[in-house]
Every structure is written in C-alpha cells, then in structure tokens.
Amino acid sequence: MSGRSASAVLPPSLRAWLGPIAALAALVVLALGVLYAGHREPGRVDRWLVRPTADSVRPPWRNVALATDFLGEPAGAAILVVVAVAACLLLRRPRAAVLVVAGAGLTVATTTLLKSLVGRTIHGDDNLSYPSGHTAFLTAFALVVALLATGRLGLGRTAGTLLVLAAALVAGAAMGWAQVALGAHYPTDVLGGWCTALAVTPATAWLVDRTADRLVDRTADAGRPERR
Numbered sequence: 001m002s003g004r005s006a007s008a009v010l011p012p013s014l015r016a017w018l019g020p021i022a023a024l025a026a027l028v029v030l031a032l033g034v035l036y037a038g039h040r041e042p043g044r045v046d047r048w049l050v051r052p053t054a055d056s057v058r059p060p061w062r063n064v065a066l067a068t069d070f071l072g073e074p075a076g077a078a079i080l081v082v083v084a085v086a087a088c089l090l091l092r093r094p095r096a097a098v099l100v101v102a103g104a105g106l107t108v109a110t111t112t113l114l115k116s117l118v119g120r121t122i123h124g125d126d127n128l129s130y131p132s133g134h135t136a137f138l139t140a141f142a143l144v145v146a147l148l149a150t151g152r153l154g155l156g157r158t159a160g161t162l163l164v165l166a167a168a169l170v171a172g173a174a175m176g177w178a179q180v181a182l183g184a185h186y187p188t189d190v191l192g193g194w195c196t197a198l199a200v201t202p203a204t205a206w207l208v209d210r211t212a213d214r215l216v217d218r219t220a221d222a223g224r225p226e227r228r
Helices: 003-005 012-035 045-050 061-070 075-089 092-119 133-153 157-179 187-223
Strands: none
Touching: 012 075, 012 092, 012 133, 012 157, 012 187, 045 092, 061 157, 075 092, 075 133, 092 133, 092 187, 133 157, 133 187
C-alpha cells in the first residue's frame, strides 16, 4: 500500500461505488427541490407517510427525539465535531481531521443554500424546510466516520461500501425520524437532507485528498536539490 493510499480519507477501493451513488443522490436532491419549490404544505408522499405535528410522539419517545435532535443543533454538532477532530489528531491523521470539519461544514452550507433557493416552508412562511439540515449533518458525520474506519481497517470494496452506506442509513433514519416526529420537517425534507450528505461528503473527501496530495508533491519538489 502506498503512502497516499494509506493516508487517503476516501479509500481508493470505494471510489468506483461512491461516485455513482453521490451523482444519483444529487439528482434526487435536485428533483425534489424542483418538485417542492415554493410549497407551504406537505406533498402527496408526505401525507401518505405521516403528517408531522408538534405532538407526533409523546414521552418517553419524545425525549429520545429531542436528544437526537440536539445532535444536529449548533451546540450538539460542535461537540461531535470537536471530539472527532481531537481523535483524528491523537491518531496523527490531520487529513482526517480536515475532512471532519470540511465534510460537515460543506454539507450544512449546501443545505442552507438550497433552503433559500427552494423556498419550501413548514409551519409558516419563515420556516424553510427543504432539505433537512439536521439530517444532512448527522448523515455526513456518520459518513466521515465510516470512511475513516474503512481506511483504518483496510476494508475491501464490498465491506467498505456496506459499512459506509449502513452508517449513513442508520444516522439518517434516526435523525429523520426525530425531525418528522417533532414536526420540524416533512419526510421528503429528510430524504433531501440525507441525499445531500451522500452527494457532498464523498466529493469533499475526494477534494481533501487531491488538495493534500498536491501539497505533498509541492513540498517534495521544493526539498529536492536542483540539478546543475
């Protein structure tokens, strides 16, 4: 295994699978955004699944939903990111630490931008809902952790892909359930947030690797003595 492969945050074995998955996820985000642009009510799919209300769940499950929701709030998200970054630095994986911040940050930034562009609202004109930022963040965080675990454990294409997708599915389902149960989002908002993370996070990992590799090459070139 080369030095680059060992330090890569997007394992080479997963690139052939995650590329098409990210592209498909981006198409789903776009399609849902166009379909629900400017809407103020749940769509047919949302009504068929569940109509979110403020009291969709009651204690003790409401407490579980609130605890899960906290992980997507600024304070909860910051705690997760700081702990993950500290772990990466302790393991001497600075590139991984960069991905933790960049992956989560770019995913949340993308959902914020999409909310303004799509303009879908829930519970009033000021509550932009598509896509779900909470769902996107926790899914992106789980994706990053799974990618790093795949590289750390040296998993192959099949096992690594299953781990990454399973982590994304569990995190997205947990946060998505909490958001719908608390009446904060429609089910299709949750799907949009989940797909946003699937589209943005692998692309961010690829970008981090490419940028880091270029910096390594430039440093190596600068350290070589000039030939006369």
